[in-house]
Amino acid sequence: MSITLQDIEVILGILVDGLPVTGSTAKQWNVVCRELLGHEPPPVIPNSNKSTLTGARIKYKWLDEQFPAPPAADAGDEVVHQHAHYHILVRMGALLFMDKSADQVSLLPLQLLNPISNARRYSWGSAALAWLYRQLCSASKKEVMQIGGALLLVQLWAYSRFPQLCPIVRPPLPPVHSGPLAIRYVH
Template sequence: MSITLQDIEVMLGILVNGLPVIGKTDMKWGEVCRDLLGHEPPPMIPNSNRSIFAGVRIRYKWLDARFAAPLAVDTDDEVVQQHANYHLFVWMGALLFLDKSADRVSLLPLQFLNPINNARQYSWGSAVLAWLYRHLCSASKKDAMQIGGALLLV
């Protein structure tokens, strides 16, 4: 038995038709965070496990601390948009593009939320399936100790 695009669509309700989820990996991710989330993380600390950034991944705790307070009634549209980006981004990172570290989320999907209404035109199901198979391949190595991906499909 293998997991297919139809499984993704039926079980998760995610569209499998649309533009391919192909983006850049060499972006200035701090600036992307600032532009789409309204907060720029501190620069990466080389050879440190305490860094907010690790490659193109960012710590959940740092993000959660910035968006913990509820929005005020008179919040401007830009801040509402940033909170919507945050919630969609974290949902995608926690369920669909799960990182095996479990305390960081990949910033790669964030670039497709600019503007947020563009997200509907992409084939997220295909990206989720590819991400899952990538992590299943990594987990099959003899020295692997963890697994990532949309594990609720397994």
């Protein structure tokens, strides 16, 4: 038994058909942030773990400080797109492409969201499953103490395959008419 692409699509409702999620890692990520998020992170501090931007990874804390509130009702399209980029990036980093640091998010998906309408063109489910398998493989080493990846998917997959593990005790559920299977576990 293993988590499959079908599980990602059925359980989380994430697209598995489309273009592969690939892109360049050799970018000026501060420029990408300025163009798509409207904010440029502070300069990198060499040999320091206090840098906001390290390679293609940026600290959640800095991102959250740049977007403390929703855009104003009369905000222009550019500001709305910047906020949308921020929210999509944070959700992807927290749900699909989580790593062990838990305080940084990869900017790699951001390059595929320009324009934002490109999001539906890509197979995010395939990329999330590949990342999850990589994280599970790394976690199998005896010295590793943490795990990353789409752990919500792992939990919901276990609940659906092994109902006795599910902590929620309810009467039989009505049929789910639309949406991902994960809706069953939402109160």
